[in-house]
Amino acid sequence: MAIPFRPxxxxxxxAFHVFRINFxxxxxxxxxxxxxxxxNLNTVAHKIFTGxxxxxxxxxxxxIGASMAPSTSWWPSSASAGAAVxxxxxxxxxxxxxxxxxAPPMATDDVFFNFDFSFPSDVLPADSVAFALSxxxxxxxxxxxxxxxGNDEGSESVPVWTALTTQPKGTNGSATVIxxxxxxxxxxxxxxxxxxxxxxxxxxxxxxxxx
Numbered sequence: 667m668a669i670p671f672r673p674x675x676x677x678x679x680x681a682f683h684v685f686r687i688n689f690x691x692x693x694x695x696x697x698x699x700x701x702x703x704x705x706n707l708n709t710v711a712h713k714i715f716t717g718x719x720x721x722x723x724x725x726x727x728x729x730i731g732a733s734m735a736p737s738t739s740w741w742p743s744s745a746s747a748g749a750a751v752x753x754x755x756x757x758x759x760x761x762x763x764x765x766x767x768x769a770p771p772m773a774t775d776d777v778f779f780n781f782d783f784s785f786p787s788d789v790l791p792a793d794s795v796a797f798a799l800s801x802x803x804x805x806x807x808x809x810x811x812x813x814x815x816g817n818d819e820g821s822e823s824v825p826v827w828t829a830l831t832t833q834p835k836g837t838n839g840s841a842t843v844i845x846x847x848x849x850x851x852x853x854x855x856x857x858x859x860x861x862x863x864x865x866x867x868x869x870x871x872x873x874x875x876x877x
Contacts, residue, residue, distance in 0.1 A: 668818075668828065669828065669830075669831075669842060669873055669874055669875055670845075670852065670853035670854060670872050670873060670874035670875070671816065671818045671819065671828065671853070671872065671873060672853065672870055672871065672872050672873075673685065673816040673817050673818070673871070673873060674817040674818070674819065674820055674821060674822065674825065675780065675817060675822055676780060676781060676782070676871045677780070677781075677782045677867065677871060678738060678739055678740055678741050678782055678867070679738055679780075680735040680736060680737065680738050681735055681736075681780065681822045682732030682733070682734060682735050682736065682778045682779075682780060682822075683778060683817050683820070683821075683822050683823075683825040684732075684778065684779070684780045684781070684816070684817055685778065685779050685780065685781065685814065685815065685816055685817075686776050686777070686778050686814070686815040686816075686817075686825075686827060687766065687776065687777050687778075687779075687801055687812065687813070687814050687815075688776050688812070688813045688815070689771060689773060689775075689803065689805075689810040689811075689812055690773055690810045690811040690812075690813075691773050691805060691807055691808045691809065691810035691811075692770070692771075692772050692773050692805065692807060692810075693770040693771055693772075693803050693804060693805050693810070694770055694804050694805050694806045694807075695770050695803070695804040696751075696765050696766065696767050696768070696769065696770055696771075697765075697766045697767065697771070697777055697801050697802065697803040698748070698763050698764065698765055698766065698801065698802040698803075699729055699731060699757070699763055699764045699765075699766055699779055699799065699800075699801055700757065700759060700760065700763040700799070700800045700801075700802060701715075701725075701727060701729075701757035701758065701759070701762075701763075701797045701798065701799050701800070702759055702797065702798050702800060703715070703796070703797065703798070704796070704797075704798050704838065705798050705833055705834075705835060705836055705837055705838045705841075706835070706836055707798065707800050707835050707836075709759075710758050710759040710761070712793075712794040712795065712796060712797060713726075713789065713793035713794050713795060714726045714727060714793075714794065714795040714796070714797050715757075715758045715759070715797070717786065718786045718788045718789055718793075719788060720786035720787050720788040720789070720864075720865070721784070721786035721865055724744060724745070724756055725745055725756040725757055725758045725762060726756075726783060726784050726785060726786070726789070726795065727756065727757050727781070727782070727783055727784075727797065728741055728742045728754055728755065728756045728757060728781070728782055728784070729754065729755065729757055729764050729779050729780065729781045729782075730742075730749075730752070730753065730754035730755075730764060730779060730780050731749070731750075731751040731752070731753075731764040731765055731766040731767065731777065731778070731779050732751065732752060732778045732779060732780060733751050733752055733767065733768065733778070734752065735822070736752060736754070736780065740754045740780070741754065741782060741784065741867075742754035742755050742756050744756060744762075745757070745758050745761050745762025746762060746763075747760065747761055747762065747763065748763060748764075748765055749762075749763070749764045749765065750765050750768070751764075751765050751766060751767050751768050757797075757799075763802075764779065766778070766779060766801070773810070781844065781871070782867060782871070783846045783858075783867060783868050783871065784865045784866070784867055785846075785858060785860055785861070785865060785866055785867075785868070786861075786864070786865045787860060787861050787862055787863050787864060787865070787866075789860060798841075799844070800835070801814075812832070813829055814829070814830040814832055814842075815827035815828060815829055815830060816828055816830055816842075816873050830842040830873060831875070838876075839876070840875060840876050841876050842873050842874070842875065842876070843873065843874050843875065843876055844871060844872075844873055845871070845872045845873070845874050846858045846868035846870070846871055847868055847869070847870040847871065847872055848868065848869055848870070849869035849870055850870075851870055851872070852872070853870075853872025853873070853874040854872075854874055856870075856872070
């Protein structure tokens with residue numbers, strides 16, 4: 667298996683074996699999933715966070731930390747600063763983020779999350795929808811290595827995990843990208859059709875290498 671691929675179960679379906687994060691050492695706090703403008707992890711000025719008048723100026727990306735399969739309509743209505751595991755939040759820096767577990771995970775534990783986009787009718791092609799996902803974690807013992815995975819052509823019951831390429835804070839290199847797409851794409855150079863009214867979710871979401 668290799669990038670690009672469309673993670674099994676991504677979006678608003680009853681699946682939690684979608685994205686997985688493994689820590690090689692015990693953590694001392696619950697890890698958090700955040701999103702920022704870029705790898706500097708300090709601003710949320712892009713349109714994907716500020717939204718538009720058409721969606722009441724809400725972030726256009728959302729996630730759910732999952733310990734079990736969520737509802738098939740888990741999309742969050744707003745940003746929550748620290749949505750508990752199995753509860754969703756729109757993502758926006760420190761104002762909207764998800765907790766990925768109910769207690770600090772041990773080195774033998776994995777944490778999981780799902781993810782989706784929503785595009786309002788008045789978003790423009792020139793609007794910046796770039797973002798960087800980050801995981802915040804704390805430890806008191808040995809420094810953990812952190813590995814992200816996506817379920818690549820497996821199933822919810824028998825996932826097949828492909829490791830994603832991550833980057834240190836402030837480094838924008840070959841990191842894996844989460845890319846929305848219209849139906850029938852391949853995750854590279856795809857387009858998303860903006861709806862004539864309201865908000866719409868992309869038919870497909872892929873992970874692919876940085877452009």
